[in-house]
Amino acid sequence: MHSKDQICYEDYQQTADWLLSQTQHRPKVAIICGSGLGLLADALKCQDSFKYADIPGFPQSTVQGHAGRLVFGELKGKTCVCMQGRFHMYEGHSLCKVTFPIRVFKLLGVETVIVTNAAGSLNDTYHCGDIMVIKDHINFPGLAGLNPLNGPNEEKFGPRFPAMSGIYDKHLRRLAFDICKSMGYAQFVQEGVYCMVGGPNFESIAEARLLHKLGVDAVGMSTAPEVLVAGHCGMRVFGLSLITNKVVKCYDDTEAVNHESVLEVGKMRSETLQTLVTELVGRMDINNNTA
């Protein structure tokens, strides 16, 4: 490792080599579980799991609802790796640390990354418990210069100036909608724009109104950095937001969001999300290699 915040190619490689020496699984798909959505990992068969604390070079989860385990296993015969708990900028991690696992996944041979998160809705037609297929994002920290790709570009991963148009794979989005229709989920599945803010505070009313005016459908505190880094190294990206609350936009509204209620809605929808992700992985076009 160079300086505290600078991570070099060999650091990612060391962690990947360690994981490859500890498991026979050779994942093609990585799944990142958002707040309260860690139960997604329970669907994996033939599991090998590792606490983040035991993985050389891995950051640590500090947020309630993020177990801090990396789980390898099979979903519908496809080998996956699942992060039960992600890292957020507001925990004090640098964005290189937040996205460290993504580059490790690339070196493990992962080709598709599925990101999930808990988010508040700005779109008046959305309801608590809705699932939003992410069509695109607005990355506020990124627009302000806080970007995991800052610093010397690591050409072995990708280009200096990666495009982000079409980053959320159209084919997978369409497939997700087909699955939702056939499972009877269509009435609570939406497609929209996710916005990342830094957190850890939830939005003020003026901020909520600003996001609403900008056309944001759902707001959260994660996802965009992981998606940037996955896109930079050529991985296919699919994203889901679980709408855990409506963002307060009215000064007369006395309700206030809290993390506990976010986790509660996560629990309520965990089985549905598990089914959707399992079916999606099952119907994905990937080559499944084993060690």
Ligand SMILES: O=P(O)(O)O[C@@H]1C[C@H](O)[C@@H](CO)O1
């Ligand atoms: O990891 P995600 O983005 O799902 O977590 C969201 C944003 C905050 O970390 C937390 C707020 O309850 O949920």
Ligand SMILES: Nc1nc2[nH]cnc2c(=O)[nH]1
């Ligand atoms: N920023 C933000 N993150 C969330 N995560 C879950 N709900 C919310 C919300 O309302 N705002």
